[in-house]
Structures are given as C-alpha cells and as structure tokens.
Amino acid sequence: MNMDRKLDFIIGEEKSLADLLNLPEALKLLDGAVSAGASGAEITDYNGLVLAVSGFDAPASVVRTIYLEGEPVGILKVSATDSDSGVDGVADMLHSALNTLINSSMKRMLTSEAHTKIVNSSYQELLEANGMLAESERRYRELAATLEIKVEKRTEELNRAYATLLQKEKLAAIGGLAAGMAHEINNPVGFVISNLNTLSRYAEKLGEMLKFYRVKCEPVMPVDFALEAGAQWDRLKIDYVLSDIDGLMKESLDGAERIQKLVADMRGFSHVDEVGAVLTDINIELEQTLSVLKHETGDDVQIECKLGSLPRVNLNPALLSLAFLQIIQNALQLETPDLKISLKTGLQGDDVFIRIADNGPGIPPEIRDRIFEPFFTTKDVGHGIGMGLTVAQQAVQACGGTVVINCPEEGGTVFTITIPAEGIQQ
Amino acid sequence: MIEFDEQAKKLVIKLVYYGPALSGKTTNLLTLHDQLCNEGRGDLMVLDTVDDRTIFFDLLPLFYHSPSGFRIKLKVFTVPGQVRHDATRKAVLQRADGVVFVADSQKGEMGNNAESFANLEKNLAIVGLDIERLPLVIQFNKRDLPDVISETEVRNTWGKTGLHLVMASALKGSGIVETYSSIVAMVFDSLDARLGLNERFGVERADFLNSITKVMA
Ligand SMILES: Nc1nc2c(ncn2[C@@H]2O[C@H](COP(=O)(O)OP(=O)(O)OP(=O)(O)O)[C@@H](O)[C@H]2O)c(=O)[nH]1
Numbered sequence: 001m002n003m004d005r006k007l008d009f010i011i012g013e014e015k016s017l018a019d020l021l022n023l024p025e026a027l028k029l030l031d032g033a034v035s036a037g038a039s040g041a042e043i044t045d046y047n048g049l050v051l052a053v054s055g056f057d058a059p060a061s062v063v064r065t066i067y068l069e070g071e072p073v074g075i076l077k078v079s080a081t082d083s084d085s086g087v088d089g090v091a092d093m094l095h096s097a098l099n100t101l102i103n104s105s106m107k108r109m110l111t112s113e114a115h116t117k118i119v120n121s122s123y124q125e126l127l128e129a130n131g132m133l134a135e136s137e138r139r140y141r142e143l144a145a146t147l148e149i150k151v152e153k154r155t156e157e158l159n160r161a162y163a164t165l166l167q168k169e170k171l172a173a174i175g176g177l178a179a180g181m182a183h184e185i186n187n188p189v190g191f192v193i194s195n196l197n198t199l200s201r202y203a204e205k206l207g208e209m210l211k212f213y214r215v216k217c218e219p220v221m222p223v224d225f226a227l228e229a230g231a232q233w234d235r236l237k238i239d240y241v242l243s244d245i246d247g248l249m250k251e252s253l254d255g256a257e258r259i260q261k262l263v264a265d266m267r268g269f270s271h272v273d274e275v276g277a278v279l280t281d282i283n284i285e286l287e288q289t290l291s292v293l294k295h296e297t298g299d300d301v302q303i304e305c306k307l308g309s310l311p312r313v314n315l316n317p318a319l320l321s322l323a324f325l326q327i328i329q330n331a332l333q334l335e336t337p338d339l340k341i342s343l344k345t346g347l348q349g350d351d352v353f354i355r356i357a358d359n360g361p362g363i364p365p366e367i368r369d370r371i372f373e374p375f376f377t378t379k380d381v382g383h384g385i386g387m388g389l390t391v392a393q394q395a396v397q398a399c400g401g402t403v404v405i406n407c408p409e410e411g412g413t414v415f416t417i418t419i420p421a422e423g424i425q426q
Numbered sequence: 427m428i429e430f431d432e433q434a435k436k437l438v439i440k441l442v443y444y445g446p447a448l449s450g451k452t453t454n455l456l457t458l459h460d461q462l463c464n465e466g467r468g469d470l471m472v473l474d475t476v477d478d479r480t481i482f483f484d485l486l487p488l489f490y491h492s493p494s495g496f497r498i499k500l501k502v503f504t505v506p507g508q509v510r511h512d513a514t515r516k517a518v519l520q521r522a523d524g525v526v527f528v529a530d531s532q533k534g535e536m537g538n539n540a541e542s543f544a545n546l547e548k549n550l551a552i553v554g555l556d557i558e559r560l561p562l563v564i565q566f567n568k569r570d571l572p573d574v575i576s577e578t579e580v581r582n583t584w585g586k587t588g589l590h591l592v593m594a595s596a597l598k599g600s601g602i603v604e605t606y607s608s609i610v611a612m613v614f615d616s617l618d619a620r621l622g623l624n625e626r627f628g629v630e631r632a633d634f635l636n637s638i639t640k641v642m643a
C-alpha cells in the first residue's frame with residue numbers, strides 16, 4: 001500500500017492559457033481570420049505575453065476576452081484597417097472557435113493526463129481503468145478530430161462567404177469601370193475618329209492644291225523664284241510628307257477604331273446593361289474576354305481558338321465571362337516560355353463544353369483537388385491571393401455548369417467547363 | 427488544496443462529491459450549476475458519462491475575488507461511484523479540501539452506502555487525508571422517492587458520528603445548495619485557521635460565502 005502514497009499527479013491542477021493553447025491549431029484559426037479580411041489577429045495572456053499572432057496590427061481593432069473555467073485568462077485582439085469592415089463578425093467567429101479549441105484541449109488534457117498518471121492501483125484495476133481511459137481518450141480524440149473539422153469547416157464557410165462577396169465586388173467593380181470607361185472614352189474616341197476622317201480629306205485637298213500650284217505656276221515663275229521654291233520644297237520634304245499623310249491617317253484611324261471596339265467589348269464583357277440570365281452566345285463571350293485581355297497576351301503568347309458552332313444558352317453572361325477571364329488570366333501568369341493557350345468550344349451530347357488548355361507545367365496531382373479552394377495559391381506571397389479560380393468555379397456553378405481540371409500526360413493543364421445547353425432552368 | 431500562492435494571492439480549493447454509484451453526485455453538480463448565480467462560476471464540465479455513469483469525474487469551477495485583491499478558485503469534482511473505478515477515485519480525492527458524501531436514500535441502497543463510505547475512509551488514508559479533520563458533509567439524496575429510509579432512522583445511525591447531515595433531492599433541487607453551502611463554510615473555516623485567509627489576506631468570511639454560494643435571483 002505504500003506505493004499508493006506516491007500519487008504525484010493532482011487532478012484539477014491549474015492550467016494556464018499557454019498550457020492549453022494548441023499553437024498550430026490556434027495559428028490556423030488566426031490565419032483564417034486574416035484571410036477573411038482582418039489585418040491581424042493576436043492572442044495574449046493576462047500578463048500581456050503574446051502567445052500567437054498572425055498578420056499585422058492595424059488601427060481599428062476589437063477585443064474579446066478568453067475565459068478558462070469561467071475566469072478571464074487572455075485577450076483576443078482582431079484588427080482591421082477600418083472599423084466598418086466586418087471585423088466584428090470575424091472576431092466573434094474566431095473567438096468562439098478558439099473557445100471550443102481551448103475547451104476540448106482542456107478535456108483532452110484532463111482525461112489523458114489522468115490516463116497516464118494514474119499508475120498506483122492494483123494490476124487488475126489498472127488494466128480496467130486503462131481500458132476505460134483508452135476508450136475515453138479515443139473518444140476525446142474523435143471529438144477533437146471532429147472539432148478540428150468543424151473549425152476548418154467554419155473557416156471555410158467564412159472564406160466562402162468572403163469569396164462570394166469578393167466576386168460580387170469584382171463584378172460590380174468591372175461593371176462600374178466599364179461603364180465609366182465606355183462613357184469617358186467613347187465620346188472622345190468618337191470625335192477623334194470623325195476628325196481624323198475629315199482631316200484626311202482636308203489633307204488630300206491641300207495636297208491636290210499644292211500639286212496644282214506646282215504644275216501650273218512653276219513654268220511661269222521668274223527663274224530665281226522658281227529655284228527658291230524648288231529648294232524650299234526639297235528642304236521641307238514635301239514629296240515625302242504628301243506620301244506619308246495617307247499612311248499616318250490610316251494608322252491613326254485604325255488605332256482609334258481599335259480603342260472603340262475594345263471599349264465596346266469591355267462593355268459587352270461586363271454586361272453593365274444586363275442583369276440575370278439571357279440567351280447568350282458563348283463564343284462571343286469568349287472572344288470578348290480575349291479582346292479585353294489583349295494587353296496581357298503579348299506577342300510571345302500564342303492563342304489558338306477553335307470555336308465550334310453552339311446554340312445560345314440561357315445564363316448570366318457576366319458570370320460566364322468572369323470565369324473565362326479568371327481561367328485565362330491564370331494561364332497567362334504561367335512562366336512557360338512559348339506559352340500557348342488553346343481554346344475550344346463545342347457540343348457534347350446536351351452539353352456545351354469550353355476547353356481552355358495551356359502548355360504549362362501542369363498541376364501536381366496532390367494539389368489538383370485544392371486548386372479551387374479559396375486562398376489556395378501556388379504563387380509566391382504577394383502574387384495573387386488565390387481567389388481567381390475560386391471565383392471562376394463559383395461563377396460557372398452559378399451558370400448551372402461545372403468546371404474540372406485534368407493534366408494530360410503530354411503536359412499542360414486543361415480546364416473543361418461544361419454547361420447544359422438548355423442553360424439555367426427558370 | 428490544489429494550489430496556494432501567497433505572492434500571486436491565489437488559492438485553489440478542491441471539493442469532492444463522493445458516494446456509491448448512481449447516488450446522484452453528477453446530478454448534484456448539474457443542479458448546483460443551474461441554481462448558483464452564473465457570475466462567478468465557470469461552465470460545468472461533464473467528462474465522459476455512459477448511461478449516467480461517470481468514468482472520470484465532473485468538474486464545476488467557481489471563483490471569488492476579495493475586495494482586498496485575493497483570488498479564491500473552487501473546483502468541485504465528482505468521483506465515479508462504480509467500484510471498479512477506484513484508481514480514478516483516489517486520483518480525484520488527492521488533495522481534497524472537503525468532501526460531500528452523497529448517499530442514496532432508497533431502502534435497498536444502505537449496503538452500497540456503507541461500502542462506499544468504507545471505501546472513502548480507506549482512500550482518504552491512502553492519499554494522506556485525515557478523516558477526523560477533513561470537512562465532511564453527508565447528504566441523503568433522492569428524498570423524493572417513495573421507498574426511502576426515514577429521516578429519523580438516518581439521524582439515529584449517522585447522528586452519533588457528529589457529521590453534518592443534509593436531506594436532499596438533487597432531481598427536485600432541494601437541499602443541494604444547502605449541502606454545498608455547509609461544506610464551503612467548513613472548508614473556509616479550516617483553511618482560514620491554517621492559512622490566515624482573513625487575517626493575512628483580508629478575505630472576509632461572510633463576503634466569501636455570500637458570493638460563492640449566491641443563488642440565481
Ligand atoms: N428520483 C431521484 N433521482 C435522482 C436523484 N438524483 C439523481 N437521480 C437519478 O439517479 C441517476 C444517477 O444519477 P447520477 O447523478 O448520474 O449518479 P452518480 O452518482 O453521478 O453516478 P456515478 O457517476 O456512476 O457514480 C440519474 O438517473 C438521476 O436522474 C434524486 O434526488 N431523485
């Protein structure tokens with residue numbers, strides 16, 4: 001019985017927040033909050049010691065107290081650059097997730113410590129207790145595991161909500177921009193074009209008049225005046241000027257007309273004039289998207305289009321072209337030399353398919369499933385936030401379609417968007 | 427005592443609800459949790475219960491801040507009553523500052539009560555606690571049931587031990603706060619005598635008891 005006196009573990013010993021905070025998990029949650037729009041999130045204990053931090057401090061911040069067994073033990077601070085950025089909601093969600101995390105870790109600690117420390121009983125007793133404790137520990141593990149999943153799911157939901165928001169904002173931004181640009185550019189470009197046309201007619205007239213003078217007047221001019229006029233004519237390179245005016249005018253007109261078309265495409269692409277589903281020519285949407293992206297597809301990018309004939313499909317064209325934009329932009333960011341992007345559309349059974357393929361390095365199988373996740377990015381920090389493909393997928397889904405990726409053996413990545421030809425059912 | 431930190435002015439006390447299986451220890455804590463004022467108490471943690479049977483323990487934390495700046499935390503535990511969980515019982519009993527023995531009032535349960543009480547005596551000795559000096563309250567629970575031994579009978583058998591007796595029904599909520607209040611008062615007196623809570627740290631008995639046993643309005 002002497003052994004029994006050696007119980008060195010006290011059930012109910014005080015635990016500090018630092019003891020109970022599972023750091024990697026907590027950091028994951030903090031990072032989640034930062035991804036969800038907070039500038040920074042930070043957990044400090046009651047002595048002001050920083051336990052975990054993510055992001056950076058910003059002026060507008062909200063503070064939540066962390067309780068352990070009902071007593072305040074720490075502070076959660078979530079900050080944002082401005083106060084009405086929804087940081088309150090993020091803080092609440094983060095706070096409740098942290099509480100769950102800490103509580104479960106507390107329970108886990110209480111049970112598993114009891115498990116390892118109760119060693120002073122008879123063998124039989126120990127066996128039984130162990131069996132019970134192991135069973136119980138297992139259940140706590142499970143609980144903890146489901147909790148982690150729950151926490152992850154919540155963070156994901158948060159991200160989703162944010163992604164949708166972002167997508168809407170982006171749409172609105174593009175729409176607004178396009179409308180503004182259309183207005184601001186269309187008018188000047190309009191009179192530039194019309195003036196250029198007039199100007200080129202005027203120039204023609206002036207040239208004609210000059211030639212007339214030359215032919216009719218030169219023979220009857222005093223000799224030294226005629227010589228002077230000839231020298232002046234040569235010095236001012238009037239022959240060259242007259243021959244170049246035409247080319248210049250043509251080029252300028254071409255340029256201005258291209259601007260005009262781009263603005264029209266931009267307007268069409270953003271569909272500022274439409275809302276909701278309309279019968280849409282998917283090929284035109286694809287062409288407009290390419291046109292809008294022209295500045296990004298330099299000469300060194302080869303674009304191949306094989307557009308099959310398609311029925312018009314009932315969907316929201318703004319969303320679909322947004323998806324095109326995101327997927328093509330994603331491909332354009334590849335650093336593949338001789339980048340080639342192939343676009344193909346066609347009908348497959350009752351579905352319209354749009355295939356966007358590149359000759360890049362492909363996507364490793366282990367991350368292929370994650371590519372549509374919000375904030376998932378393979379690019380270095382600072383290059384894109386990993387929302388593009390998420391937005392693309394959501395946009396396609398909103399059109400009643402699906403998007404899948406595969407990476408054929410010969411290399412590259414193929415995005416296939418499939419949309420039922422009858423479109424969204426009303 | 428779980429912890430006594432003079433510098434940090436903090437005391438952590440342990441109360442243990444002991445007794446035979448299914449006598450109502452967990453229910454005591456549940457009721458207490460419901461009846462006590464919720465400022466000054468944490469959440470009840472019920473660890474692993476299978477069909478009403480505790481495997482580890484339950485824990486209800488409560489706390490008190492004296493105007494003098496001293497903090498007292500009270501952790502109320504239940505043990506698992508089933509015979510086979512004796513190891514866990516010992517572990518929970520370790521360093522207890524006070525024990526409530528919850529007996530089952532039903533006529534057929536007297537044998538179990540006695541056996542469990544003997545087990546308490548044995549385990550107190552094992553963990554180095556002196557039953558003569560440890561604050562101890564006996565609660566006869568389930569008074570609401572029809573087939574229970576009479577109060578006179580209880581007092582006849584237990585009266586001579588000099589222990590404080592409370593008749594209760596954890597299910598109906600009677601006698602629960604009374605049990606708790608008496609053990610808390612006894613624990614305070616015993617700790618005050620040893621540590622000088624009032625004299626050295628300015629913790630007033632009445633204020634402490636009022637605050638930590640305050641029931642919901
Ligand atoms: N009628 C009646 N039933 C009660 C009372 N107190 C508890 N019970 C019931 O008795 C059963 C066991 O109660 P618990 O509180 O779980 O018992 P326990 O002492 O914690 O049991 P172990 O954890 O196995 O040691 C439950 O079904 C309770 O509802 C009471 O005062 N009256």
Ligand SMILES: [Mg+2]
Nearest residue numbers: 451452479480
């Ligand atoms: Mg119980």
